[in-house]
Amino acid sequence: MMMPVMTLIMSGTNIAIDWWGGHLIAAQAMQTGNLIAFITYAMQILMSFMMLSMIFVFIPRAQASAVRINEVLDQTTTVKSPANPTPFADTTPELQFDHVQFRYHGAEDPALQGVDFDMKAGQTLAIIGGTGSGKSTLVNLIPRFYDVEEGAVKVNGMNVKDVDLDELHRKIAFVPQKANLFSGTVRSNMQYGNDDATDDEIWHALEVAQAKDFIAANPEGLDYQVEQGGDNFSGGQKQRLAIARALIKDAAVYVFDDSFSALDFKTDAELRQALKDDEKISQRVVVIVGQRVSTVADADTIVVLDNGKMVGRGKHAELKANNETYREIVNSQIREGDEK
Ligand SMILES: Nc1ncnc2c1ncn2[C@@H]1O[C@H](COP(=O)(O)OP(=O)(O)O)[C@@H](O)[C@H]1O
Ligand SMILES: [Mg+2]
Numbered sequence: 579m580m581m582p583v584m585t586l587i588m589s590g591t592n593i594a595i596d597w598w599g600g601h602l603i604a605a606q607a608m609q610t611g612n613l614i615a616f617i618t619y620a621m622q623i624l625m626s627f628m629m630l631s632m633i634f635v636f637i638p639r640a641q642a643s644a645v646r647i648n649e650v651l652d653q654t655t656t657v658k659s660p661a662n663p664t665p666f667a668d669t670t671p672e673l674q675f676d677h678v679q680f681r682y683h684g685a686e687d688p689a690l691q692g693v694d695f696d697m698k699a700g701q702t703l704a705i706i707g708g709t710g711s712g713k714s715t716l717v718n719l720i721p722r723f724y725d726v727e728e729g730a731v732k733v734n735g736m737n738v739k740d741v742d743l744d745e746l747h748r749k750i751a752f753v754p755q756k757a758n759l760f761s762g763t764v765r766s767n768m769q770y771g772n773d774d775a776t777d778d779e780i781w782h783a784l785e786v787a788q789a790k791d792f793i794a795a796n797p798e799g800l801d802y803q804v805e806q807g808g809d810n811f812s813g814g815q816k817q818r819l820a821i822a823r824a825l826i827k828d829a830a831v832y833v834f835d836d837s838f839s840a841l842d843f844k845t846d847a848e849l850r851q852a853l854k855d856d857e858k859i860s861q862r863v864v865v866i867v868g869q870r871v872s873t874v875a876d877a878d879t880i881v882v883l884d885n886g887k888m889v890g891r892g893k894h895a896e897l898k899a900n901n902e903t904y905r906e907i908v909n910s911q912i913r914e915g916d917e918k
Contacts, residue, residue, distance in 0.1 A: 580635060584628045591620060657725055663742035666749065669734040671699040671830035673720065673863045679728035680719060688727065689715045693888045695879055702854075702864045704874030706907060707883030713867045714755055716883070717833050720865070721750045734830055751829035753837045755867075757820035759808030764793055765800040767819065771826035779826060786852040786859070787822035788845050789815065814840040821849070825859065833865045838873050846873055871911050880904070 599613035674697070680690040690712050697703045705713045718724060719731050722738040731738045738746055751771070759767050768780045775783075780800060784790040792815060796802045808816045817840050824832060832853075838846045850866075850873070853859050868874045875894040882890035882897060882904045890901035897904040 580631060584631070588621070588624050588628075591624060592617065595620060657722055657743070659743045660740055663745070664736060664740045666734060666736060666741060666745055669736075671862045672732070672734050673697040673703070673831050673865070674732040674735070675716075675719075675729070676732065677729040678719065678726050678731060680715065680724065680726050682715075682724075687886070689886050690719075690883075691887045693729075693881070693883075695881055695891060697863045697865075697879065699861055699863060701878040702866060702876075704877035704880045705865065705867045705883060706869070706871070706874045706880060706904070708907075709869075710885075711883040712886040713883055714835055715886070716881075717752075717835050717865060717867060720831060720833055721747055721752055749830040751824035751827040751832045753817075753820050753824045753834045755835045755837075757808070757816045757837070759804050759811070759816055759819060761806040762804055763798075763800065764802045764804060764819070767804055768800075768823050768826055771823045772828065775826045780822075783822040783825040784819075786825055786849070786856050787818045788841075788849045788852065789818035789822050812840075814842070814845070817841065818845075818849070825856075828858070829862065831863045831865065832859060833867075835867045836869065838866070839869060843870075843872060846870070850876070871908050882907075 595613070595617055599608060599616065602608035603610060603613060675693045675695050678690060678693040679688050681688045693716060695703060705716060707713050715724075719726060720733065720738075722731070722743065725739065733741075733746065733749055760770070765777070765780060768783065769775050771783075772779075777800060781790065784793055793799065793802060804810065804819075808819065811819065817837050821834065821837055824834075838849065841849065853864060866874060866877060871894075874880050878893070879891060880894060880897055881888055882901060884903045889903045890897050892901070898908055
């Protein structure tokens with residue numbers, strides 16, 4: 579009702595003033611300038627009344643929003659640190675999924691079923707599967723973003739439910755599917771991984787992540803400005819910087835969720851080789867989520883997901899020989915004559 583009524587009042591007033599003022603001007607009792615001034619003042623007064631009535635419309639809306647915001651703020655997380663956490667002993671890096679089943683809150687079907695593997699220090703786990711097969715869901719269970727329904731996730735032999743969350747997160751370097759950079763410099767972005775990282779360490783991480791060349795090409799080097807969201811870098815450059823940021827961290831498990839997808843085949847291969855050759859990373863557990871067979875082929879263990887179910891586990895050659903789903907993925911990615 580408000581807008582039509584207000585517009586009617588304003589337009590009606592305008593017409594009335596024009597009508598009345600027009601007659602006065604015709605009778606030479608008033609000057610045009612005075613009429614215009616009068617209209618302007620009248621409109622200002624009316625506008626203010628309109629604003630005032632708007633407030634009465636917005637107050638209930640604001641109230642409803644405030645209630646909802648408070649609901650969200652008061653929400654308690656279901657994933658909590660245990661009251662008496664078991665401290666991480668100085669164990670060697672390990673990552674185990676013990677017959678894990680997981681369901682998103684309120685979902686009918688489990689998002690993951692029967693996921694089972696055991697990775698030791700120095701090994702690389704690759705996860706492959708179509709879009710929506712549950713790859714990101716699987717890696718999100720490692721830092722305990724969600725709790726499993728059945729089975730257990732173990733980092734360094736410790737069930738993630740038994741350890742302090744902060745301590746767990748310190749053991750895990752995680753590159754999410756959507757790489758995010760923050761406004762600041764390249765250096766400040768890299769130091770999110772480790773506050774005390776020296777320039778040498780940063781350059782080394784950039785080198786492993788194949789990001790050294792395009793950073794070194796700038797005269798500012800590590801002081802090169804990163805715009806909000808990393809908008810002044812290409813998708814592949816952003817991914818490599820996010821990878822470098824994770825590598826700076828001294829973690830037990832390094833997780834790359836589809837982080838190689840925006841890289842060309844050559845850079846992808848060079849990056850994986852550099853991870854293998856790196857003194858630190860080669861002693862830890864590396865988890866690579868990928869869409870491309872070439873990205874996952876040389877992993878120690880490949881887990882094949884199909885609709886949330888683990889349908890295969892093994893090395894490239896075994897899976898290619900025995901696993902239907904894996905063979906389909908391989909066949910869909912090679913063209914005639916490309917067979918290797
Ligand atoms: N936060 C969520 N809540 C409910 N369902 C989700 C959520 N995230 C993902 N899913 C569902 O879980 C399935 C697997 O998703 P995801 O792990 O992101 O797949 P992938 O990374 O393999 O492409 C999809 O069917 C998706 O719709
Ligand atoms: Mg994903």
